[in-house]
Amino acid sequence: MKAAVLVFPGINRERDMARTLRLVSGREPAMVWHTEPELPAGTDLVVIPGGFSYGDYLRCGAIAARSPVMDAVRTFADRGGLVLAVCNGFQIACEAGLLPGVLMRNQNLRFICRDVYLRVETSNSPFTRGYNAGQVIKVPVAHGEGNYIADSETIARLEGEGRVVFRYSSPDGMVDPNWNHNGAINAIAGIVNERGNVLGMMPHPENHVEAAIGSTDGYDLFAGLTDHLAKAA
Amino acid sequence: MKARVTVTLKSGVLDPQGKAIEGALRSLGVEGVASVRQGKVFDIEVESGDRAKTEALLKQAADKLLANTVIENYRVEVLG
Amino acid sequence: MKARVTVTLKSGVLDPQGKAIEGALRSLGVEGVASVRQGKVFDIEVESGDRAKTEALLKQAADKLLANTVIENYRVEVLG
Amino acid sequence: MDLPVIPNEPPITPELVAEHGLKPDEYQRILDLIGRAPTLTELGIFSAMWNEHCSYKSSKVHLRTLPTKAPWVIQGPGENAGVIDIGDGLACVFKMESHNHPSYIEPYQGAATGVGGILRDVFTMGARPVACLNALSFGAPAHPKTRHLVSGVVAGIGGYGNSFGVPTVGGQVRFHSRYDGNNLVNAMAVGIAEADKIFYAAASGVNMPIVYLGSKTGRDGIHGASMASAEFDEDSDAKRPTVQVGDPFSEKLLLEACLEIMARDCVIAIQDMGAAGLTCSAVEMGAKGDLGVTLELDKVPCREEGMSAYEMMLSESQERMLMVLKPEKENEAEAIFRKWGLDFAVVGHTTPSMRFIVKHGGDVMADLPIKELGDQAPEYKRPFVLGEKPKPVDATAVEPPVGTTDALKMLLATPDLCSRRWVWEQYDHIILGNTVQRPGGDAAVIRVADGPKGLALTTDVTPRYCEADPFEGGKQAVAECWRNLTAVGARPLAITDNLNFGNPERPEIMGQFVGCVRGIAEACKALDFPVVSGNVSLYNETNGRAILPTPSIGGVGVLADFRKSVSLAFKSEGEAIILIGETLGWLGQSLYLRDICGREEGAPPPVDLVEEKENGDFVRDLILSGAVSAAHDLSDGGLLVALAEMAMASGIGAALDAAPGDIPAHAYWFGEDQARYVVTASAAQANGLLAKAQEAGLLAMRIGVTGGTALAVTGEMPVPVADLRKLHEGWLPAFMSGEVAPTV
Numbered sequence A: 001m002k003a004a005v006l007v008f009p010g011i012n013r014e015r016d017m018a019r020t021l022r023l024v025s026g027r028e029p030a031m032v033w034h035t036e037p038e039l040p041a042g043t044d045l046v047v048i049p050g051g052f053s054y055g056d057y058l059r060c061g062a063i064a065a066r067s068p069v070m071d072a073v074r075t076f077a078d079r080g081g082l083v084l085a086v087c088n089g090f091q092i093a094c095e096a097g098l099l100p101g102v103l104m105r106n107q108n109l110r111f112i113c114r115d116v117y118l119r120v121e122t123s124n125s126p127f128t129r130g131y132n133a134g135q136v137i138k139v140p141v142a143h144g145e146g147n148y149i150a151d152s153e154t155i156a157r158l159e160g161e162g163r164v165v166f167r168y169s170s171p172d173g174m175v176d177p178n179w180n181h182n183g184a185i186n187a188i189a190g191i192v193n194e195r196g197n198v199l200g201m202m203p204h205p206e207n208h209v210e211a212a213i214g215s216t217d218g219y220d221l222f223a224g225l226t227d228h229l230a231k232a233a
Numbered sequence B, C: 001m002k003a004r005v006t007v008t009l010k011s012g013v014l015d016p017q018g019k020a021i022e023g024a025l026r027s028l029g030v031e032g033v034a035s036v037r038q039g040k041v042f043d044i045e046v047e048s049g050d051r052a053k054t055e056a057l058l059k060q061a062a063d064k065l066l067a068n069t070v071i072e073n074y075r076v077e078v079l080g
Numbered sequence D: 001m002d003l004p005v006i007p008n009e010p011p012i013t014p015e016l017v018a019e020h021g022l023k024p025d026e027y028q029r030i031l032d033l034i035g036r037a038p039t040l041t042e043l044g045i046f047s048a049m050w051n052e053h054c055s056y057k058s059s060k061v062h063l064r065t066l067p068t069k070a071p072w073v074i075q076g077p078g079e080n081a082g083v084i085d086i087g088d089g090l091a092c093v094f095k096m097e098s099h100n101h102p103s104y105i106e107p108y109q110g111a112a113t114g115v116g117g118i119l120r121d122v123f124t125m126g127a128r129p130v131a132c133l134n135a136l137s138f139g140a141p142a143h144p145k146t147r148h149l150v151s152g153v154v155a156g157i158g159g160y161g162n163s164f165g166v167p168t169v170g171g172q173v174r175f176h177s178r179y180d181g182n183n184l185v186n187a188m189a190v191g192i193a194e195a196d197k198i199f200y201a202a203a204s205g206v207n208m209p210i211v212y213l214g215s216k217t218g219r220d221g222i223h224g225a226s227m228a229s230a231e232f233d234e235d236s237d238a239k240r241p242t243v244q245v246g247d248p249f250s251e252k253l254l255l256e257a258c259l260e261i262m263a264r265d266c267v268i269a270i271q272d273m274g275a276a277g278l279t280c281s282a283v284e285m286g287a288k289g290d291l292g293v294t295l296e297l298d299k300v301p302c303r304e305e306g307m308s309a310y311e312m313m314l315s316e317s318q319e320r321m322l323m324v325l326k327p328e329k330e331n332e333a334e335a336i337f338r339k340w341g342l343d344f345a346v347v348g349h350t351t352p353s354m355r356f357i358v359k360h361g362g363d364v365m366a367d368l369p370i371k372e373l374g375d376q377a378p379e380y381k382r383p384f385v386l387g388e389k390p391k392p393v394d395a396t397a398v399e400p401p402v403g404t405t406d407a408l409k410m411l412l413a414t415p416d417l418c419s420r421r422w423v424w425e426q427y428d429h430i431i432l433g434n435t436v437q438r439p440g441g442d443a444a445v446i447r448v449a450d451g452p453k454g455l456a457l458t459t460d461v462t463p464r465y466c467e468a469d470p471f472e473g474g475k476q477a478v479a480e481c482w483r484n485l486t487a488v489g490a491r492p493l494a495i496t497d498n499l500n501f502g503n504p505e506r507p508e509i510m511g512q513f514v515g516c517v518r519g520i521a522e523a524c525k526a527l528d529f530p531v532v533s534g535n536v537s538l539y540n541e542t543n544g545r546a547i548l549p550t551p552s553i554g555g556v557g558v559l560a561d562f563r564k565s566v567s568l569a570f571k572s573e574g575e576a577i578i579l580i581g582e583t584l585g586w587l588g589q590s591l592y593l594r595d596i597c598g599r600e601e602g603a604p605p606p607v608d609l610v611e612e613k614e615n616g617d618f619v620r621d622l623i624l625s626g627a628v629s630a631a632h633d634l635s636d637g638g639l640l641v642a643l644a645e646m647a648m649a650s651g652i653g654a655a656l657d658a659a660p661g662d663i664p665a666h667a668y669w670f671g672e673d674q675a676r677y678v679v680t681a682s683a684a685q686a687n688g689l690l691a692k693a694q695e696a697g698l699l700a701m702r703i704g705v706t707g708g709t710a711l712a713v714t715g716e717m718p719v720p721v722a723d724l725r726k727l728h729e730g731w732l733p734a735f736m737s738g739e740v741a742p743t744v
């Protein structure tokens, strides 16, 4: 795996992400500053990490989405390169047009940091091949604007094409408003683009990869990716 | 009736959002913007058909909730 | 010149903040508000003194950054 | 000496002096010191340097009595933050500070800028912040402003810390009518640095450039003379002093930029601009380094037009720093700051003159002796009276109004004992990926770097104890802090204190202050737990009614291996529950007496510091040797509340033996005797544990066994843990959403 982690002013989970990538893949990722016009040669995974790029001022992710490096990411994704966009990264990816929809304020208008349960909807993706479809994993969220919204046509397409990859659920895998902490449509927690090579998700799998720090449920996302890239290489 | 409440920062109050937007516009090549200050609008539909009553109601809403009068000013317009 | 860009949600797009504000107003005892939708205003000072140029500049700013045209509409007013 | 020529500056009148918060004798001192009438700018500078907040004039003589030394203390009080050695070449940098008044005026921004300020104190010293905590006191829930204040303060703390990117891992929340007009917001920040790379405020070298970094200066937070300065202006609305607004985004950039230039060895001295901004930071840099300072205000980056020297010197705009850079590194440092999009300007230089000179628009606006501005601030030995000690409450004379289980259910749903989840779920408490024990336990535990070292962090104080008996209350605050660190297996190292009191000019308030400080000092000595930083907030009162004396204590402890720490949750069924420490059934000032019996009275529980240390050391050894599976210290609410918390944290219930016959049951279950812990151990290990305690001469007894899904006291109706949870979790969200609090 040759991962590149994007760094925008105000991003703050890039270290968490880099540590996890190192831990799981054994390789140090490249940290790429937002003004770079190109990605490091040989990059096979771009990660847009969480945080508050530009303070989340204006709209979450809006300013970062228009950075020079994002043009390079678009080109990379168009060629089929894998992009993992987490939390603020998801917001940036939506603003940049890499993924459809918008992330609005949480339904209760408050920032929420807690462990949530996700039902893995498909294992047929480079991002989820480490899981079984239907499996429930526990990972933390930490966001104020994670309420996924798109027009009904887009939602129908996402659902119809099996592009909803993670859904907020109860511990036993039921979709239930009480377990949908931010009010997202259809309890959507993570989606992929049409081609399946760009994943956006609100929760932080990178924060749950060590038993001593809570749980290891996020580990298999990165292990699956590493495996996929090793096979592809 | 329809009305709009516009809430803006008092002058002198720091607007970090406005500042960040100025910078972003510049780096997007939008030249010639001297300053940006961000505020909020609330488009409100009110049950009453009475202009004066609507105005009073919205002043109340702004004072109680929509504006933080320590740092913000507001303006109520009844659009009819 | 001074100008204002007003950005509002397209109709049909859900507005969780507006909904929450409706509820909050009710629990504060502000009665008679049928609906609230929240938007943004940007008060912008522009270096140019030309009305048409200013308008064009701000349309550009709105298209490129200030509004997310997937879910939002905007309006530019040059105030002079 | 040339007298400065100050155009457009009004003559100084007694009213102006009073508006600047200076007493006539203090003004006389200024006249004596400079030999002429000060200019308005100079008056502003004196008022900023000599006010209570900056000069500690009422508290200094007492603060000197606090123990501040230990072999592991690298830097005690006096710098931006305290520094302790945590081993392996690492240092922990931490401090707590109040932002009480601003948080009452504008709760969101007041709390947010409080967090911003304390984070700056920590990274100014070269440390990367790794955790925040806070201690919050609000008025009675029924007070009309309380909900608004809670909502704004919590959102503000979260808003700043979450965006800045530091986990907020712990704190306290309390409600009491004595905070109605004066809520308290005490914020603590903790950072990690290399022990030999700490940066200090003292400038060195003559003619060194003084550099201004960060955000621009506006008219934020200019106080004191706000009215006075408005009179001199046409345009008074536009120039109105304003509330400070926090910009966590800029602060994050400032952090990264500062750490980067520190790593490149560009910095000689660094000081953040906090209270009294440019004035305080520039004077301190010079005075600490025995140097004069000349500032050229025309070079200061300003956000607004036409700012006067007075305004620039007193502005409290946030996210700003002052530095003395190595001259040969100036360009390198500037390039780094530009890369992060921050302002960078040389605004002055050091001089050999020991004068503090401020120039603006070609004029000298201030020319003052720099040492005297700082060191010769007035210092008061204010008169104080120590109140009479209240009498203990005789537990046998307290008639229990309800049964044990009902009392427990009621207590768990009270404002002071209910779950704070609603609060800490608004704080990102897991960012950085090092949070081992999250909020909700005794102390938070975070991993240091890649481990195995860990830090334990907590904030504590029991103001009702301090009110009843300041000396015992001061002791208790430190002891509880030490106990919370111990309960997760950490070795307590040092504290920061944030002393919140009323008007020190009233002898009884000064008496509370003196009593608490004496108690804190005594406990710190006995527990080898020095004070390395702190903050004093006085005049917290409205209409002659002061807050409860609230000396918040923030503690730091270290774990050689964070994986050895235990949480308070019961771990499995069939484990022995063991109570360590002596239970006399102390009901005076207990929450049971206050919230169940409606009596806020009596002497608070005394703290036996020897017992505290022996019991704590014993429990820590048990934890580190792996002999116990859970540990929890006893505090507010007493034994049964603690057991309920252990059950609720796990979902596992317990069968508890009836209260021993020698004390009343309600005193046994709800008394707040100090120096106690509950631990659990497997049946196999329990006997060994009890024998060990006996050998050490400590009191330990088996009081029950874990298991089932209910908490069952022999002879009482068992209550399902799920019901307890509902009560415990219910009150705060219900209160905040405006619903009526759930009844029991």
Ligand SMILES: Nc1ncnc2c1ncn2[C@@H]1O[C@H](COP(=O)(O)OP(=O)(O)O)[C@@H](O)[C@H]1O
Pocket: D134, D135, D136, D168, D169, D170, D171, D172, D173, D420, D423, D424, D438, D439, D440, D441, D442, D443, D444, D459, D460, D484, D635, D636
């Ligand atoms: N303002 C707050 N911010 C974060 N965590 C808090 C806050 N208030 C309370 N907590 C957490 O809730 C738990 C219970 O607090 P408290 O009852 O004060 O604990 P203790 O009695 O052990 O001192 C602790 O883990 C504490 O850190």
Ligand SMILES: [Mg+2]
Pocket: D441, D442, D443, D484, D632, D633, D634, D635
């Ligand atoms: Mg405790």
